[in-house]
Amino acid sequence: MVDPLLVELSRLQFALTAMYHFLFVPLTLGLSILVAMMETVYVMTRRKIWRDMTKFWGLLFGINFALGVATGLTMEFQFGMNWAFYSHYVGDIFGAPLAIEGLMAFFLEATLVGLFFFGWTKLTPLAHMTVTWFMALGTNLSALWILIANGWMQNPVGAAFNPDTMRMEVTDFYAVLFNPVAQAKFVHTVAAGYTMGAVFVLAISAWYILKNRHVALAKRSFAIASAFGLAASLSVVVLGDESGYALTEHQKMKLAAIEAMWESEDAPASFTLFGVPNAEAGRTDYAVRIPWVMGLIGTRSLDTKMPGIAELVDRAGTRIRNGLTAYAALEAIKKDRGDQAARATFDRTRGDLGYALLLKQFVDDPTKATDAEIDQAARSTVPAVLPLFSSFRIMALLGFALIALFGTALFYTMREAHAPRWLFRLAFLALPAPWIAVELGWFVAEFGRQPWIIEGVLPTFLATSELGVPDLLVTIAGFTALYGALAVIEVMLMVRAVKKGPDQVVGDPSMLLPGTGTSIEGYRPFATPAE
Amino acid sequence: MLDFLFDYAALRVIWWVLLGVLLIGFAVTDGFDMGVGALLPFVAGTDTERRVAINTVGPVWEGNQVWFILGGGAIFAAWPALYALSFSGFYLAMFLVLASLILRPVAFKYRSKRPEARWRRNWDMALVVGGAVPALIFGVAVGNTLQGVPFHFTDDLRPIYEGTLLGLLNPLALYCGLASLAMIAMHGAAWLALKAEGPVAERASRLGARLALATAALFAGGGLLVALGLFGGYEVVGTQALDGPSNPLLKAVATAPRAWLGNYGAHPWLVVVPALGIAGALLAALGFRARREGATFLASALGIAGIVATVGVSMFPVILPSSTSPAQSLTVFDASSSESTLRTMLIATVIFLPIVLAYTSWVYTVLWGKVGEDEITGSGSTAY
Numbered sequence: 001m002v003d004p005l006l007v008e009l010s011r012l013q014f015a016l017t018a019m020y021h022f023l024f025v026p027l028t029l030g031l032s033i034l035v036a037m038m039e040t041v042y043v044m045t046r047r048k049i050w051r052d053m054t055k056f057w058g059l060l061f062g063i064n065f066a067l068g069v070a071t072g073l074t075m076e077f078q079f080g081m082n083w084a085f086y087s088h089y090v091g092d093i094f095g096a097p098l099a100i101e102g103l104m105a106f107f108l109e110a111t112l113v114g115l116f117f118f119g120w121t122k123l124t125p126l127a128h129m130t131v132t133w134f135m136a137l138g139t140n141l142s143a144l145w146i147l148i149a150n151g152w153m154q155n156p157v158g159a160a161f162n163p164d165t166m167r168m169e170v171t172d173f174y175a176v177l178f179n180p181v182a183q184a185k186f187v188h189t190v191a192a193g194y195t196m197g198a199v200f201v202l203a204i205s206a207w208y209i210l211k212n213r214h215v216a217l218a219k220r221s222f223a224i225a226s227a228f229g230l231a232a233s234l235s236v237v238v239l240g241d242e243s244g245y246a247l248t249e250h251q252k253m254k255l256a257a258i259e260a261m262w263e264s265e266d267a268p269a270s271f272t273l274f275g276v277p278n279a280e281a282g283r284t285d286y287a288v289r290i291p292w293v294m295g296l297i298g299t300r301s302l303d304t305k306m307p308g309i310a311e312l313v314d315r316a317g318t319r320i321r322n323g324l325t326a327y328a329a330l331e332a333i334k335k336d337r338g339d340q341a342a343r344a345t346f347d348r349t350r351g352d353l354g355y356a357l358l359l360k361q362f363v364d365d366p367t368k369a370t371d372a373e374i375d376q377a378a379r380s381t382v383p384a385v386l387p388l389f390s391s392f393r394i395m396a397l398l399g400f401a402l403i404a405l406f407g408t409a410l411f412y413t414m415r416e417a418h419a420p421r422w423l424f425r426l427a428f429l430a431l432p433a434p435w436i437a438v439e440l441g442w443f444v445a446e447f448g449r450q451p452w453i454i455e456g457v458l459p460t461f462l463a464t465s466e467l468g469v470p471d472l473l474v475t476i477a478g479f480t481a482l483y484g485a486l487a488v489i490e491v492m493l494m495v496r497a498v499k500k501g502p503d504q505v506v507g508d509p510s511m512l513l514p515g516t517g518t519s520i521e522g523y524r525p526f527a528t529p530a531e
Numbered sequence: 532m533l534d535f536l537f538d539y540a541a542l543r544v545i546w547w548v549l550l551g552v553l554l555i556g557f558a559v560t561d562g563f564d565m566g567v568g569a570l571l572p573f574v575a576g577t578d579t580e581r582r583v584a585i586n587t588v589g590p591v592w593e594g595n596q597v598w599f600i601l602g603g604g605a606i607f608a609a610w611p612a613l614y615a616l617s618f619s620g621f622y623l624a625m626f627l628v629l630a631s632l633i634l635r636p637v638a639f640k641y642r643s644k645r646p647e648a649r650w651r652r653n654w655d656m657a658l659v660v661g662g663a664v665p666a667l668i669f670g671v672a673v674g675n676t677l678q679g680v681p682f683h684f685t686d687d688l689r690p691i692y693e694g695t696l697l698g699l700l701n702p703l704a705l706y707c708g709l710a711s712l713a714m715i716a717m718h719g720a721a722w723l724a725l726k727a728e729g730p731v732a733e734r735a736s737r738l739g740a741r742l743a744l745a746t747a748a749l750f751a752g753g754g755l756l757v758a759l760g761l762f763g764g765y766e767v768v769g770t771q772a773l774d775g776p777s778n779p780l781l782k783a784v785a786t787a788p789r790a791w792l793g794n795y796g797a798h799p800w801l802v803v804v805p806a807l808g809i810a811g812a813l814l815a816a817l818g819f820r821a822r823r824e825g826a827t828f829l830a831s832a833l834g835i836a837g838i839v840a841t842v843g844v845s846m847f848p849v850i851l852p853s854s855t856s857p858a859q860s861l862t863v864f865d866a867s868s869s870e871s872t873l874r875t876m877l878i879a880t881v882i883f884l885p886i887v888l889a890y891t892s893w894v895y896t897v898l899w900g901k902v903g904e905d906e907i908t909g910s911g912s913t914a915y
Contacts, residue, residue, distance in 0.1 A: 066640035069593065070633040076603040080618030081625055084690050087618075091611025092868045096876055099608040102601035103883045110597045111891050114590030114898075122897050162869070164776035166688040167611070169869040334686055465619035466691045475626045482630055486637055493644050 002464055009472040010082045010464045013479065015446075017074050019439055020483050024068035026438050029143060029190060030197015031061040032109075032136035034228060036129070038221075043129045053217055054132075056502040057201060062117060063497060067490050069110070071483065076102075082472075086453055086463035092169045093159045093176060094149055101145035109138030143193070144186050151182025154251060154449060156457050161350045163333045163343070168457060181251070184239070185445075191235035192441065195402060196434035198229025202409065204498055206427035214502050222427075226409035233403045237396075251455070253312045254448035257385045258392045259294055260284045264308040268295025274393070277385045282310070309382055316355065317378035319456075323356030325349045328367050354457040361461050383450045387443075395440040398433045405430055540773035540864065542873040546609040547850075547863045549880065551843045553605055557598035558839055559718070559832045564592035566719015568635070568662025569712070571655055574723060574734040578648070581655060582907045582915065587726035589639065589915045590898055594891060596632070608876050612690070612779065612866040613851055616682055620692035621672055624699055628665045635661035643915040662719070663712060670711025673842055674704030677762045677791065679854030684780060693855055703762060710749035714812075714835060717742040721815060721831040725824040728903030736819045743816035743831065747809050750838055754805060757791050757845070764790025765852040771864050779865045784849070784857040791845040804844050807837030 035058050042050035076098065079087045087095075112135040119128055152159075158175030159168045170176065202225040208218035255261075260277040261269065262284070271294040275287035295306060307315075326349035332342035358377040359366035369377070405426060412419035453460040537545065567588050575581040588595075607614040618625050634657040642654035678701070681693040720739030724732050756762060768783040775781065787793075795801050811834020818827030846852075848863040867873060 062640060063644075066636040069596075070636040073596075073600065073632050074629050076600050077618055077625060077629060079607065080603075080614045081622055082619070084615040084619035087607065087615035088611050088688060088690060091607050091614060092872050095604065095606075095608030095611055095614070095868070096872055096879075099601065099604035099876060100879050100883075102597060102604040103879060103887065106597045106600055107594060107887045107891070111591075111594030111887075111894050114593055115894055118590040119897060162776070165778050165869075170871045170875070173871065173875050465615075465622070466689070467619065467622055471622050474623065478626060478630060482633060486633075489637070489641060493641060496644075 002461060002466070003469065004461070005469055006467060006472060007461045007464055009469065009476065010467075011460065013082060013472060013476050014078065016476070017071065017078060017479055017483075018446075019442060020487075021068070021071040021075055022438060022442055023435060024064050024071065025143075026189070026193035026196045026434070027064050027200060028061070028068045028139050029193030030195065030232070031057060031064065031200065032132075032139045032197075033194060034197050034201055034224065035061055036132045036136045037224065037228070039129045039132050043125050046125075049217060049220065052502055053221055056217065057221070058116065059497055060200075060204075060494065062113075063490060063493050065113060067486060070486065074479070081475075082465055082467070083453075083463050084465035086458065088167055089458055089463070090156075090159075090168045090454055092167060093152060093156075096170075096173075097145045097149040097152075097176075101142050101149075105138050105140075105142035105145060107138075109135050109142065112138065140190060143190050147186045147189055148177060148179065148182045150445075151179045151185050152176055153454050154185075154445070155179055155181040156454050161353055161457075163330055163346055163350075164337070168454075187239045188236060188441075191232050191239060192434070192438050194232035195229060195236055195399075196438065198225045198232055198406065199402065199430055199434045201225035202229060202406075203428045203431035206424035207498070208501070210421065210424045210428065217502050222409065223413040226406050226413050230403065230406035230410050233399060233406055237399050237403065252307055253309070253381060254383065254388070254444075256307065256309045256312060257383045257388045257448060258444065260287075260385050260389045261294070261306065261308045262310060264305060264311045265294075266305065268292045268303070269306045270294055272389075275389075277389050279385050309385075313378050313382060316381040317374060319352045319355040320358060320374050320377055322349055323352035323354065324359075324366060324369070326351075326353040327356035331367070352456075354452070354454070354459070357462060358451065358459050361459070380451050383448050388448050391440040391447075392444050395437045395444065398437040398440075402430065402433060402437075537874070537877075538774060539870040539873075542870060542877065543773070543863050543867045545877060546867060546873055547843070547847070549877075550602075550605065550609065551840055553598065553602045555836045555839050557602050558715070558835045560595035560598050561592070562666075562715050562718045562835060563722035563828075564588040564595055564719070565662035565666055566715045566717070567723060568658040568719070569666065569716050570719050570723070570735065570738065571659055571662075573738060574720070574731050578651060579904050579907060580729075580731050581651075582643070583727050583729070583731045583902055583904060584723060585639065585642070585658070586907060586915055587723060587902045591895065592639065593636070594894065596635070599632070605876075609868050609873060610850065610861075610866055611868060612688075612777070612861055616680075616690045616692065616851060616861065617672070619690065620680055620682055620694065621675075621699065622692075623696040624668050624672065628668050631661045631664040634658075639915060662715070666712045666715035667708040670708035671699060671704045673711065674707030675699050675701075676851060677707070677757070677842070677846070678703060679763060679765060679786075679852040679857070679860075681855040682853050683856040683859050686780075688778070688780070703756065706749070706756070707753065710746065710753060710838075713742055713745040713749055714838060717746050717812065717815060718828075718831045718835060720819070721824075721828040724819065724822075725828045726902055728901045732824075732901075736822060736824075739827070740816050740819035743812050743819060743834075746834065746838075747812035747816070750805075750808050750812065750841075758789065760788030762791060763788060764793070765846075765849050765857055765860055766790040766793055767848060767862060771848075771862065773864050774870075775864065777865055777867050777869070779859050779861055782858065782862070782865060784852070784860045786857055794844060794847055801844055804837055805841040808834055808841055809837070811835070811837050 035054055038050055038057065039054040041047075042054055079094075112131050115123065115128075115131045116135055119131060123131065156168070157179050158170060158172035160171050161167070162169045201221050205218040205222040205225065208214045209222065260272055260275060262282045268291075270289040270291045272284060273288045273290055275284040277284050295304070326346055329342045329346035329349065330353065332339050333346060336342075355377075356366050358380060359369045359373060361380070362373045362376055363369045408423060409419070409427060412423065449455060451459050451461070453463045567584055571581060571584055575584045603614075638654040638657040638661060642651055645651075681698070683691055683693070685691065717739060720735040720742055723735035724739055727735065757764070763786055765784050765786055768785045771782045811830050811832075814830035815827050815834055818824070818830055850861045850863060850866055852860040868876075
């Protein structure tokens with residue numbers, strides 16, 4: 001039995017490092033595409049201002065990119081460091097997308113990012129633009145592969161437990177690749193990244209407009225961000241990954257927890273707009289419900305019934321009992337590898353082996369579990385409802401608010417009307433919103449997966465390395481200090497770069513005009529705001 | 532797909548070779564930029580000189596570092612037991628590596644953002660740490676691997692490491708760490724001699740000659756220590772099924788003082804591998820003296836390939852020996868992924884690795900040429 005404190009610390013460390021990494025990654029995703037779009041307009045029109053926009057937003061992209069790369073290093077090795085049993089148990093499946101991510105995506109973005117910054121004088125504008133697009137493609141491909149890996153943790157298709165190697169092994173790689181949960185997650189996450197990039201550009205442009213600085217550049221940036229942002233934020237909601245929640249047993253449990261749906265409802269289920277989930281009483285107090293909506297979102301139909309928490313706990317109980325048969329057969333195989341009867345039994349029941357492992361937090365030998373312990377294990381499949389219920393609602397609210405903001409911004413841009421100052425103020429104030437939303441979204445997806453690290457296959461509490469608590473304390477303190485210091489420096493440099501404004505593309509030699517080798521001293525593209 | 536070409540045993544050997552290719556790729560590419568970082572205060576005094584040194588690697592270090600990340604991913608995918616055991620076993624050492632490497636992206640990117648001398652000196656220190664500490668620790672890890680690492684598995688194949696951080700820092704392992712540091716620094720010097728101009732290249736050549744001799748001497752000395760039996764050695768006893776399940780509990784392993792030399796006894800031609808390590812380093816030393824920068828860099832790269840490959844060839848088929856439960860040591864034939872995963876990953880590698888090498892070469896071609904002070908300080912500069 002692994003020390004529960006070690007499990008909690010391992011989870012804390014993963015949450016800290018992953019959520020910190022995720023502060024930078026979505027912005028990289030969104031800004032890379034926006035910068036590539038700006039450069040494309042430049043190459044097509046050859047208008048200097050678009051080149052300056054490319055360079056200015058590229059400069060901010062670079063500051064952010066550095067920390068994304070730095071914190072991504074930790075992620076690649078942390079599974080082995082803190083989650084050794086997990087790594088052995090599912091490495092046969094989970095490792096592959098990570099390796100392909102390196103081969104297909106990281107090399108592309110990391111090799112080309114050097115040319116993006118250093119290639120301005122060495123490449124033709126068309127070649128440079130091509131480099132920028134491939135760099136953006138690299139960042140987006142990396143999101144695809146990591147979400148294929150993550151999607152498999154949520155919906156472990158195409159794999160089965162092999163009693164000879166005591167681990168999960170691939171049975172169908174295409175099923176892993178085209179896992180519907182992974183597809184939904186990819187679209188949702190990438191669209192969220194685009195939204196973040198758009199808010200970033202929109203907010204900083206609004207600040208310049210309010211300060212009456214660099215207005216020509218800021219207005220164009222504002223326009224492109226509002227159009228791109230509206231498309232992206234609509235995609236986040238419409239292509240939200242709720243569609244994947246109806247697929248598997250625990251995704252259903254996660255959905256029931258997010259919706260605080262304690263009991264099954266007749267189809268189509270109502271959506272709880274607001275309420276205070278009360279886990280002890282198994283009901284939601286002060287609930288404001290909208291009929292039909294939940295059934296529509298969750299099942300895309302009017303007649304599919306959605307199970308509530310109580311029903312899902314019952315089902316988990318059944319699967320635990322089935323899993324115990326598999327567990328007993330596996331123990332027999334371990335003692336006698338030639339036991340064909342045990343192998344036959346195991347093959348029949350191995351899909352529920354993971355459920356029997358849930359018992360290990362209550363009893364050392366699951367085959368000796370009492371009915372009370374089985375009930376306890378079944379109830380442990382319910383994630384904490386209140387944090388999921390409220391996080392999801394704040395995330396969704398922010399998503400809808402951003403759609404309204406982008407819509408309004410685009411409305412004024414399209415009419416070429418003078419937008420009211422409150423719109424710019426609002427756009428600036430919206431800056432933190434996408435970060436709050438993506439972190440909450442990440443939390444809902446991963447905290448909602450508990451108690452599983454791989455749904456239905458491996459409980460989180462079994463998955464850690466056999467480390468000492470002091471080891472974890474050292475690394476948590478170390479990462480916190482290091483990441484904290486880097487965050488301060490990053491924000492400081494970002495604020496400085498924004499305050500200095502696009503004029504630094506003149507002063508900063510690394511932001512030289514593309515296609516020329518000459519100095520651009522004295523060139524002030526923004527001297528007259530009314531272009 | 533490709534079933535007719537390779538069986539499970541062949542796939543395992545291919546992935547063992549690919550693991551070597553990745554580690555060599557990492558040492559040869561990321562090695563030179565880590566070497567440049569480690570040598571920074573020794574080859575460059577003024578801020579302009581330091582910028583010359585930094586900008587020789589400025590546009591390429593990021594792509595180079597992906598070899599390290601890919602190495603992690605490939606070990607995870609192809610050798611999950613090794614991934615699980617080594618990174619949890621060398622836990623705090625690995626944390627030091629990560630913390631040092633995390634400093635590099637920010638140091639490269641942020642150093643030039645402010646003009647103050649103190650700001651830049653601090654980031655210079657970060658580059659030194661980010662270059663030297665991982666090089667040292669990787670060598671220490673190899674030193675421990677050669678001696679055997681204290682671990683065992685439970686019957687659920689839960690990996691359990693029994694050692695401590697201080698246990699890793701034994702004299703033999705530190706010796707390997709020193710050899711690794713000399714090797715990486717030699718390679719950094721070879722890069723600087725090739726890509727930098729002026730006093731930076733001068734100092735790098737002078738220093739590089741000494742580092743190359745040190746590398747050759749330390750590597751040959753390591754061979755001597757193995758021959759004297761100080762490192763010990765492990766060998767699989769009896770026949771191990773080459774296509775059996777990846778379960779490290781099903782074989783017997785014996786320890787013998789000079790077992791790591793066994794493969795050379797059985798196949799004497801394998802001696803070319805360590806010979807390449809020594810010859811590469813010695814040729815690099817001559818190249819530094821003769822100021823033949825291109826040849827020097829090539830010799831240094833070949834030397835590194837020989838040195839890294841020597842470790843693998845000496846240990847084959849063992850990958851990670853257990854000092855406390857030798858029978859549970861990880862070998863090529865019982866620590867790999869399933870046949871299906873190895874095959875899928877091989878197809879992905881065969882498709883994508885050539886593409887990676889193609890655009891990487893293109894990027895290096897675009898950036899061809901020396902970096903000098905004019906380029907850094909001139910108004911047409913694109914430098915950090």
